[in-house]
Each structure stands twice: as structure tokens, then as C-alpha cells.
Amino acid sequence: MKRIYLALLLLCSVTVFAQTDRATITGTVTDSTGGRVAAVDITVTSSATGTEIHSKTNGSGVYTVSSLATGTYKVTFDGAGFSRREVKDLRLDVGETRSLSVSLDVAGVATTVEVTPADGGLSKSSAEIGGVVHGSQATEIPLNGRNYVGLVALVPGAIDSGTGTQDQVRFGGLSDEDNNWHLDGIDNSGINHQYEKVAIRLQPSTESIAEFRANSVAYSADQGGTPGGQIELVSKSGGSRFHASAWEFLRNTYFDATPWNTKATVPTLHLNNFGANLGGPLLKEKLFFFVNWESLRQSQNLSVTGTVPSASFRAAVLAKSPALATILNEYPVGTAAIAGNANAVTWYGNAPSTDREDSGLARVDYRVNERTNAFIRYATDHYAVVSPGDLTGLGFTTLTTPNIVVGVQHTFSPTLMNDAKFGFNRAAFTQGETGTLPFSVAVTGAFTKLDDATGSVRYDNSFSFVDDMTLVRGRNTIKAGVTVRRVQENKASPSVPDEIYTYASTTNFLNNLMDSDSYSGIVPLTGQRKTAYFGYVLDQVQVNQDLTVNAGLRYEYFGVDHEVLGRGIVVDPLACANVICPTGTGWYKPNVLDFSPRVSVAYSPTRLHGKSVVRAGYGIYFGEGQFGNLGTPIGNLSDKYTLTQQQAPGLSYPTTPYLGAAATSFSPSGSPLNRKDTAVEEWTISVQQEIAKQTIAQVAYFGTHASHVFSDVTLNGINPATGKRPYTGYSTIDYRGSANDAKTNALQLGLRRDFSTGLLVSANYELSHSLDNGGIGGGEADIPQDINCHICEYANSDQDMRHYFSASTIWKLPVGRGHTFLGNSSRVADLVVGGWQLSGIGTARSGLPVNITISRSASALPDQLNKNQRPNLVPGVSVYAANKTPTSWFNPAAFSAPAAQVHGDLGRNVARAPGLWQFDTGVNKRFPVTERLGINFRAEAFNLFNVAHYGTPASVFAGSNFGVITTPFSSNAVGVGTARELQFMLRADF
Numbered sequence: 001m002k003r004i005y006l007a008l009l010l011l012c013s014v015t016v017f018a019q020t021d022r023a024t025i026t027g028t029v030t031d032s033t034g035g036r037v038a039a040v041d042i043t044v045t046s047s048a049t050g051t052e053i054h055s056k057t058n059g060s061g062v063y064t065v066s067s068l069a070t071g072t073y074k075v076t077f078d079g080a081g082f083s084r085r086e087v088k089d090l091r092l093d094v095g096e097t098r099s100l101s102v103s104l105d106v107a108g109v110a111t112t113v114e115v116t117p118a119d120g121g122l123s124k125s126s127a128e129i130g131g132v133v134h135g136s137q138a139t140e141i142p143l144n145g146r147n148y149v150g151l152v153a154l155v156p157g158a159i160d161s162g163t164g165t166q167d168q169v170r171f172g173g174l175s176d177e178d179n180n181w182h183l184d185g186i187d188n189s190g191i192n193h194q195y196e197k198v199a200i201r202l203q204p205s206t207e208s209i210a211e212f213r214a215n216s217v218a219y220s221a222d223q224g225g226t227p228g229g230q231i232e233l234v235s236k237s238g239g240s241r242f243h244a245s246a247w248e249f250l251r252n253t254y255f256d257a258t259p260w261n262t263k264a265t266v267p268t269l270h271l272n273n274f275g276a277n278l279g280g281p282l283l284k285e286k287l288f289f290f291v292n293w294e295s296l297r298q299s300q301n302l303s304v305t306g307t308v309p310s311a312s313f314r315a316a317v318l319a320k321s322p323a324l325a326t327i328l329n330e331y332p333v334g335t336a337a338i339a340g341n342a343n344a345v346t347w348y349g350n351a352p353s354t355d356r357e358d359s360g361l362a363r364v365d366y367r368v369n370e371r372t373n374a375f376i377r378y379a380t381d382h383y384a385v386v387s388p389g390d391l392t393g394l395g396f397t398t399l400t401t402p403n404i405v406v407g408v409q410h411t412f413s414p415t416l417m418n419d420a421k422f423g424f425n426r427a428a429f430t431q432g433e434t435g436t437l438p439f440s441v442a443v444t445g446a447f448t449k450l451d452d453a454t455g456s457v458r459y460d461n462s463f464s465f466v467d468d469m470t471l472v473r474g475r476n477t478i479k480a481g482v483t484v485r486r487v488q489e490n491k492a493s494p495s496v497p498d499e500i501y502t503y504a505s506t507t508n509f510l511n512n513l514m515d516s517d518s519y520s521g522i523v524p525l526t527g528q529r530k531t532a533y534f535g536y537v538l539d540q541v542q543v544n545q546d547l548t549v550n551a552g553l554r555y556e557y558f559g560v561d562h563e564v565l566g567r568g569i570v571v572d573p574l575a576c577a578n579v580i581c582p583t584g585t586g587w588y589k590p591n592v593l594d595f596s597p598r599v600s601v602a603y604s605p606t607r608l609h610g611k612s613v614v615r616a617g618y619g620i621y622f623g624e625g626q627f628g629n630l631g632t633p634i635g636n637l638s639d640k641y642t643l644t645q646q647q648a649p650g651l652s653y654p655t656t657p658y659l660g661a662a663a664t665s666f667s668p669s670g671s672p673l674n675r676k677d678t679a680v681e682e683w684t685i686s687v688q689q690e691i692a693k694q695t696i697a698q699v700a701y702f703g704t705h706a707s708h709v710f711s712d713v714t715l716n717g718i719n720p721a722t723g724k725r726p727y728t729g730y731s732t733i734d735y736r737g738s739a740n741d742a743k744t745n746a747l748q749l750g751l752r753r754d755f756s757t758g759l760l761v762s763a764n765y766e767l768s769h770s771l772d773n774g775g776i777g778g779g780e781a782d783i784p785q786d787i788n789c790h791i792c793e794y795a796n797s798d799q800d801m802r803h804y805f806s807a808s809t810i811w812k813l814p815v816g817r818g819h820t821f822l823g824n825s826s827r828v829a830d831l832v833v834g835g836w837q838l839s840g841i842g843t844a845r846s847g848l849p850v851n852i853t854i855s856r857s858a859s860a861l862p863d864q865l866n867k868n869q870r871p872n873l874v875p876g877v878s879v880y881a882a883n884k885t886p887t888s889w890f891n892p893a894a895f896s897a898p899a900a901q902v903h904g905d906l907g908r909n910v911a912r913a914p915g916l917w918q919f920d921t922g923v924n925k926r927f928p929v930t931e932r933l934g935i936n937f938r939a940e941a942f943n944l945f946n947v948a949h950y951g952t953p954a955s956v957f958a959g960s961n962f963g964v965i966t967t968p969f970s971s972n973a974v975g976v977g978t979a980r981e982l983q984f985m986l987r988a989d990f
Contacts, residue, residue, distance in 0.1 A: 021185035021232050022409075022419070023092035024470070026064040026125070026477055027101035028542060029057050029077060036061025037104060040079040047072040047089075048239040050285055051367055056414040062542060064477045066470040067373070067409040067419045069365075070094045070210050070234050081107050089756065091121070093132040094234045095213040099124040099604075101545060121754065122610075122688050122696060125540060126550050127600035127617030129172075129684055129702050129748060130215035130229075131155040135236065136755055137762070138206040140810050141841050142922035142940035144981065145974025146249065146273060146296075147201040148209055148233070151808070153843070156750045156764045157216025157702065158229060159804045161848055163975030166195030170799055171229030172217040172682065172704045173744025173770040177626040177778020178228030184235055184377055186405040186423025191460035192489060192628045194226065194778070196399065197429055201296065201974070202359035203381035203401050207245075207277055208292035210234045217702045218617040218684040221536040221552025221598045222468075222479060227621035227680040227706070227777070235377055237365050238288035242280030245989035249273040251973075255982035259303065260948040260968045261886070263336065263348035268301040269973050288365045298355035298973060305967055306347050306391045306448035307960045308334040313343040313506070321512035323653055327441050330450055332391055343506045344446060344960040351388035358382045371411045378404045390451035393436035400428040415472040423464045431455045432496070440500040443509045444855035445959025454498035457525070458491035479538040479552075487627065489528040494638075497521050501653060504857040504866070512652040513645070515858055515866065518667065521639035527564035528631050533557045538598075546605050554596040556622050558677060561587055561630040568633030571670035571733065573715060579727050581673070587633055588675045594622040611690040618683045625678060625710045626779030629736055632669040642667035642731040644858050646718060665731040670715070672737045676708035678777055686748075694754035695761070702746050709740035711774065712781040717863030720901070732865065739790070740775035742797060744768055755810060763807035770797035774908070782851070783867040786903045795908040796849045803846040803915075810839045835926035835934075843976060844917035849909035852879070852895065854957045860900045870904040871895040871957045879911050881963065889914075889953040890963030897958065914950040916969060918943050918976055930990075938985040946980035 025044065029037045040057040048071050057063045070092055077085040082104035092098055098121075133151045143150050150164035162168025167176050176195055181188045183204060190196040196203070212233040215223060223230045251271040258266050275294030282289055308331040309317070317324055334345035363377040380402040389395035405423040412418065432455030441450040468481035499519045503509040538552030562568075570581040600617030604610055624630065641662040645651055648658040648665075686700030715733040716725045727733070746768035753761040774793040775781035784793045814820040816834020817827070825833060854871040858864040873879075877894040890911060898904040922940040929935060943949075949969035954961040970977035 021094060021182065021234050022066070023068045023070055023094065024064060024066040024097045025068065025075065025092070025100050026062070026097060026540070027099050028061045028545060029063065029079065029101070030061060030103050030545075031082070032103060032105060037079050037082070040077055040104070043076040043078075044068065045074045045076070047074065048237070049288060050240045053411070054370065054414075058415060058472055058474065060474040062472060062475055062477075063414070064470055064472045066417050068092055069237060075100065077102055077104060079104050083107055091754070091756065093213060094211050095215070095232050096132070097125040097540070099548065121694065122604065122613045122690060123615065124602045124604050124613050125548050126220050127602060127615035127684055127686065128215045128219040129157040129217050129686065129700055130213065130219065131752070132211055132213045134211045134755065135209055136810060137760070137808060138209050140837070140924070141808050141839050142920045142942065143206065143841070144920060144942040144976070144978065145201050146206050147199070147974070148204070148206050148212065150975065152214050152231060154762055154764065154806050154808055155214040155216065156698065156700065156748050157746075157766070158214060159766065159799075159801050159845070160843070160976065161799055161801060163970045163972055163977050165199040165975065166190070167193070169229070171214070172702065173742065173746070173768065173776065173797065173799070174228040174680065174704065174706065175710070175776045175778030175780045177780065178226045178623050178678075180226040180228070180230050182231065183233045183379065183403055184405045185232070185407065185421050185466060186403070187425045187462045187464050187485065188233065188403055189425070189462075191425065191427050191462050191487060192458060192491070193626055196401070196427070198383065198385065198397050198399055200357060200381055200383045200399060200401070202294050202357050204233065204235065204361055204379050205275065205292055205294040205359050207275060207294060208235055208361040208379070210236045217682045217704060218600065218619055220550050220600065221538045221554040221596065222481065224536070224554050224556060224596065224621060225483070225485070225532070225534060225623075227623040227678060235361060235363050235379070236279065236290050236292070237363060237375075238279035238281065238290040240281055240285065243990065244276070244278045245987060246276040247274065247985060247987035249983055249985045251981060251983045257946045257980040259971070259979040260950070261966065262303050263305075267303050267350070269299070271298045271973065272296065286367050290363045292361040293359070295358045296355065300353040300973055301350050302353050302388060302971060304349045304351050304388050304391065306332070307338070307344050307966075308332060308347045308391070308447055310334070310343055310345045317510055320510055324509070324512055327437070327450070327653065330392060330437055331447065338961060341960050346966065347391070349391075351394065353385070353387040355385045356383070373409045374407065376404075376406045378402070389433040390436065391448055393433045393451055393453070395431070395433045397431045398429070400426070402426050416469070418467070418469040420467045421465070425462045425464070427458070427460045429456070429458045429460070438497070438499070442500060443503045443506060445956030446506045446509070447960070452499060453496055454494045455496055456491065456493035457495045458489060458493060460490070461488040462486065475542045477540040479540065480536055483534040485532045487528075487530045487532075489627070489631070490525060491528075492523055492525045494520055494522060501655070504855050508857065514651045514653060514655070515644065517643040517651060517655050517658075519639065519641050519662070520635070523635060523638045526567055526634050526637070528561055528634065529564050530559045530561045530630075532559045546603060548602045550600045550602070552598045554598065556594045556596065557590070557592060558594070558624040560590050561627075563634060567637060569636035569668065570633045571636060571668045572673050573670060573727055573733060575673045579730060579733070580668070585673070587630065588671065588673050591677045594677055596620045596622060613688045614686075615688070616685040618681070621680045621682060623678045623680070623777070625777065629710065629779050632671050632736060636668045640667050641665040644731070644864065646858070646864060647731065664729050666729065667731040667733065669734045669736065671735065676738045678706055678708050678710070678738065680704055680706040692753075694757050696752050698748070698750040700748040700750070702748065704744045706742040706777055708738040709742050709772065709775045709777050710779055710781050711737050711739040712783050713737070713787050714783055714865050714867055715787070717787065717865040720862045740773050740781060742770065742772035742776050744770040758812045758814060760808070760810040762809070764805070766804045767802065768804070769802065770800040771795070772797045782908065785868045785870055787863070787865065789903075793908050795910070798849060798909065800849055800909070801845055803844070805844040806842070808841040810837065812837050831927060835928065837924040837926070838922070839924070840919065840921040842919040845915055847913040847915045850911045850913050850952060850955050851909050852890070852906060852911055852955050852957055854897060854904060855959060861903070862901045870906040870908070872898050872904050873906040873910070886950050886965040888963055889965060892957070892962060895957045911955075913952045914965070916949050916977060918947060918949070919945060933988070933990040936985070936987040936989065938987070940983040940985070942981045942983070943978055944980065949977040
């Protein structure tokens, strides 16, 4: 521990900045001969509030102004013996370090006014792959569900493999658990997971977001804590004038197309989304406020589809195994026959679903004096949903997410600035299910799984302290900072017993021959605690007017998770002789050597008029993965066992006669005491070119290589030589470690046009390939079919999306009074022809890999570890049907069942699901009432062309519906992948 504190002390001794939620201007001031000019007075004026910040160039003609709120500014340069120079309409984005170098003319020349800098916003200070989404995109682009996360995948290096929720967005080929979500510089994650556990839409509301930045790979040392995407949201602030708005969005079934493959009643939908904003000054140029409230009410009658036993199979089971009547009666009665399958039919039904969400945000900004600014912001979201759980049950979830931050920025001198924040984040979560059996039932590859009523309760908190500073010395802008993050997780999971009965085939179910019975009892309410310490030093050197070098070192100590009362059963059969480690053993050993060097260069040659920049960067990035996976000792506090035919011969339902074997079938979860943090190498090279006014094109390559990646294996299988388990008295052991590797290489193409031109364009294409041996990071990993053949799992990643394209646009039509066309129209005519705006968002993506498996009895395997078993591949036969359709996607002739006691030879993830493309559009008309008051009407169409979006084909070989797609890509009312839906909005604003 001494080494840890020493490293932090060294970093604190040069405390500098990581204002990733704010912006920085830096540059050099020269005269007409190229000589650097010292002591130039610099005034930065906010267009929103009118407040001014003053600075000076140092002896090397270099200046830096940091801790600037996002927005538009005017920058004035005044030097003795020189004429004034002004740069107007300078847009500063979140996390941006904007290079702004100017040349001053000798006194007597008129003031030079430059409207927007000539470089168009090229990134000349770092090499990260990423981008910014402005508030206008969040509020003006047609966004199905109005969840800002749907816009994150518009950023270079990001992909959305799902419907636009946090758990489906990934960066650089890494896991969704490797992302870092911040609001105003403070933790805004789900804590147990990095993402929120449910798809809340209003935390925060799109109407309360000023803008956000998402950096994908190769970012500098001022960001970290995870190796994946760094998402920094900034809330809106009040300005020097009062602004307010109120709105409502409306949708219902009458405006929607019928979802693909709907067989029962057409799903109904009623959705109302409404809210209001208010912001302005409380004290002129001193005190400003902004408040936001937004709510949604959604009611649906969803289509539910499943594969259930046929009438003939039900009769056969009841005749052969009448004890299974309780289970059979839980399956609804299906009506649609399945070709070639007499045992199963398809059932189509409906179930109610209701969503209720209420969010709010309040922020106050205070300019204490010319050198000091402070703010406080509180946000919260209250979410509750009831929706179908399985075929018959109803699940319920509640989530409350209060988040607060207090920040102070102080300028000690023109060369020394500080930014400090303290924040609190909370996720209060409950989940359960009603109307189910007290246990789950899985007949592998045959019928839809029946769920039990398992649930969880957790109250997770994080406390963050962040202190950052900027120091300018000559041509060097030195930055550094320290973050302390304390995590508390108070949870009971499961809060009711969780048990699953597994039958390997319909034959085994007919004969009531159960393959396994896995049981986890109630875990008492426990309290996990952990404190992480991060620090960094970063030096940005303006070598000359063309070249900037950014070099830094970050240190991360993630701490060691533990239970506040010392509870927990530590299991590591590879390190502890008795499987269970001695009382008092730490959950794992600390990793104290997570040093992360980062370096990048940006070269923008003057001879190309500053309109081109070549960037390259490399860095090492660390992460601890999913916080929840660190707490395996907590899960072992409950009764846990796994019974199989080997431990309990004749195992069948009901299982009561066999529970005597549970005493010697404890099935704990373990993890290595010497676990390693994930380490990711990231590198990139890119070229940016301003090809038109405020229009930038980018060509980039990036790569990532992750080691010590999360792995999940099952230990304590049967030794074929002895017929016994190596660890006597235990059943299988779930062992979660860090034994995987993953790599990604990608080509990225991008085009961005700023909205200041009246036409916003953002388009990105990524061609990538991701490979791993079962894990991509965070908490995502596949259990191998053969624990003794790790290399057999090396294949395309589960998230290997080869092609990904996303684009968005907003166009204010230049028609009507004051515009290019019909600019002299009368007010009456302008009501018709003026104030129109078009917008759109689109995506096209290739399908994700599908792992084709086969249902086998544990006794047919050499170690009886029946996890993710695959069939054999028939050489020379395509895995796809000759003509791929939803009813025939895979070719059954390409596969065969392996012989007994042999694993299948088919590789992992050899097939792919269908791809997806969709275009959403909107048209908006503003009707001016007075100079400041207006009414907006908008109509939006999601999936305008009503493209059918198919789900994943059934992938269990020789099972019911193998190769058949029975469900759409999404059954949600919002997000990507729905049928065509129309939405209407009415808004009043001033």
C-alpha cells in the first residue's frame, strides 16, 4: 500500500487538469514575422451569459484558458503596439482542447474580426477517435424513445448492436462493461453494471443536455477508470435571457404498422411524453438557473410468442410421467404446427406492459468573482415497469437514480487554474416476477423456457471527488488530476430462491429424466465496499505552430472489494487446498502496478493553410470489469447446489427424494485470488481534412488488444479416468477469472458538417474485425464447451459487427423572411413557407455472429460439463440454407451429432444473424407568435420504409425450429428495429 500512496502523492504534487466535462482554449500569438508575442491580453466572453474570463500569453507567446463551459464564445486579443484581433462564434465542445493561434498586425491597422476560426474545428491537440453530439441533435433529430443513448452510436468508433440502450453500445471492440458514463464530470453509471440495468430513457432528459462527447479509443491520460468508451454529458445552464419551453410527444397504435410475424392480436400502444424547461438569470451576470422536468406514460399490449408442447406430446408425457402435470399445465396451449416436429407447436399470445418514468434536473451556476465560478446540479429519474416475464408471468422492475454534483473552478493566475468537484450517484433497484412456478424449467432446444419468480434488491451508491488543475509553462501546458471514487453496494440477490430444472431433450422430458437441478437460495442483504484512486500527469507541448505532442502517464488503483461486516465465502480451488479459502482471506490481491502511458501527436502543416491534420496515438488502458463480478464471495452465502444424474441417479421431478445428495453437491462460485485487471493496448492513426466550410472528413485506422480479459469457466467436472470429481464434496464450480484475450482492427470513415451552416451532417462508417477466445471484456464471456481446449474457442467475437454505418442530419430550409429564398415574404406568406426544418437519422449494420449449439446429456460428455456444446461440421456443406429466409436460415445438413464422449468439432460463432437497416425522418414547422414566442409542430416517422427486421434464428441444432426466425429484432415500442411508427409533437418556446 505504501507504493500506492507514494504514487498518488507524486501525482498530487503537480495537481493539474482533466476537465473532461468542460473545454479549453490554447494557442500561440505571433506577430506578422512569426515572432511570438508575450503579455497579450486575452478576453474570452460567453455569448450565453456575457461573462468574461481574462488571461495573458506567457513569455513564449503561449496561452491556455481552461474550465470553460460548453457553448459559443468571442475571443479578443489585445497586445501593446498591435491592433486588436477578435474571433467570434467560437464553438467549444465538451472535453475539447481547441487550438486557436492568431497573428497580430502592428498598431494602426483596423481591428481584425474573424467569424468562426478558419480550421473548421479540426482536432489539433490529441489523437483520440471520438466525437461530439450537440444538444440540437439530441432534441431535433427523430429519436425513437427520446433516449440520448440512441445518439451515442453516431460517434466514430462506436457501434450499437441492439436497440439503442446502454448495454448494447460498445467502443473499439470492447465490452459494454468497459464504458464510463459521466454527467457533469461525475459518475453516472449503473454502479453494479457500468450501464443502467433497465432501459430508462430520461436519465437525463434529452431536453436537459447541452451536449455530450464520446471518446472511443486512444484518448489521453486525463480519461480512464475503464478501457472502453468515455461518455461525458454536460447539462444545460441558464443564460443572460429567460428561456422556457413546454412540449408533448404523442403516439398510439393507429399510427403504427403491424410488427413482422404478428399472429395474434395486433399490439396496442399509447405513449405520452411531456415536460418543460425554464432557465435564465437570477442576478445579472452573476447567478443563473436552469430546471427541467419530463415524464412519460406508456401502455402496451405486447405480442408474446413461444414454442410449447403439442397436444399429442402433452398426452404422451401425462401417460408416461404424470408427475410432470404441474409443469405441463404452465405451458399455454399452442395452435401453429411446426413442420417436421410433432412434439412442439408455436403459441402466439398477448400480455400487458406499462412504463412510467418521471425525471427532473435543476442547476444553478454562480460567478463568485472574476476568478471563481461555482455550480450545483441535481438530477433524478423514477422508473417503474410491468412487462411479460416468460410465457405466462409478469415481471416488474423499479429504478430510482438520483445524482448530484457540486463544482468550483478557480483561476489563480493566467497560467494556473483549478477545477474541483464532489458528486454522488445512486441506483435503487428492485426486480421480480409474479404468476410463475417456484422454479424454472428448460427443455433444451425444444420448448421456450419457463421462468421462476426470482428477483433482486440493491441500493448502490458511489461518491466521487475530482480535483484537476492546469499549469502553463513556456510551450508546455501541464495537466494532471486526482479522482477518488467510493462505491457502496447494498444488495440481496437473489431475494427469492432461484432454481432451474434442465432436461436435455424431449425424450428425457417424456421420461422425466432430469439432466440437472441447480439451486441458489436467498442471499441476505449485504454491503460491499470499495475505494478506487486514480491520478495522472499530462504534458501538451506546442513544439511549433504545426506540431503538438501530448504525452501523459495515468495510474489507477481500483481497490479491493469487501463486505462491510466481513461476510463472504472466498472460493479458489486453484489456490486454496480445501477449495474454500481460510476465514479472513481477502477476496483477491490488489493490483498496484496499473501504470498507463499515453502519447499522441497532431501535425497540421501551415503550408496546407491549417485545413489538414495528421494524428497518431498509442496508450495502455486498464479496467476491473463489471463491479458485480467482483462479489462472488457474497453469492456463496446462500445455499447453492447442482444435482446431476451422476450425483443423484434417477433425478426427476419432484426433486424432494433426491435432496439428500445436496449436502455433498455444494456448487459455489469462485475467482482467482491473483486476478488481474484487464489491460488494453490501443493505437490509431487518422487524417482530418476540411473539405468545405465547417465540413470535416476523416479517414482513420484503430486497433485494440486486450489481455487478462474476463473469463467464465466451469470447474470440477468428472475425471474420465476415475469417474469422480477432483474436488470431493462439491458439484460444479463457476470460476470467473481473467484468462481471455481479445483484439480488434478497424477502418473508420467520417464526415461532419457543423449546424452553424444551417445544415448539420454527421456520417460514419466502420469496417472492423474482432476476435477473441470467449470474452470481450467487462462481464461478457462465453463458457467454453471444453475446458481443456481454450484455443478451440478462438473465433469471431460475439460482437463482431463487420460493417456499421450511421448518419444524422438537420436542415433548416433557407426559405422565408430573412433567408436566401423568398426572403422578402410577407408575414402571412411566411407563416406558410418559412420556419421549416427537416431531420433524419439512419443506420445500416451487418448481422452479429450466432453460436450454433446442440443439446446433449451430461453423461454423453467426457467431463459431464454440459455447457455450450457444439455439433460436428459436415465438410464442404454451407451452414446456410441455399436461399436464406426467416423460415430457413441455417442448413441442417451442414451439422451432425458428435459421438458419445467426444466434443463437437464445429467452431464457435461460425454463422451470422440477419443484418439491419433503418431510416427515421422528421419534419418540423415553427409558427412565430411574437418575436420570442413560437409554436412548433413536428411529425416523425421511425423506420419510414417499414423494413422487416428479423431476430436471431433458433440456433440449437436438431431442436425445435432450428434455423427458423420466429421473433422480430425488437419487440419494444421504442428504439431501433421496430415496425414503422409515427409520432407527433407540439412545443411552445420563448
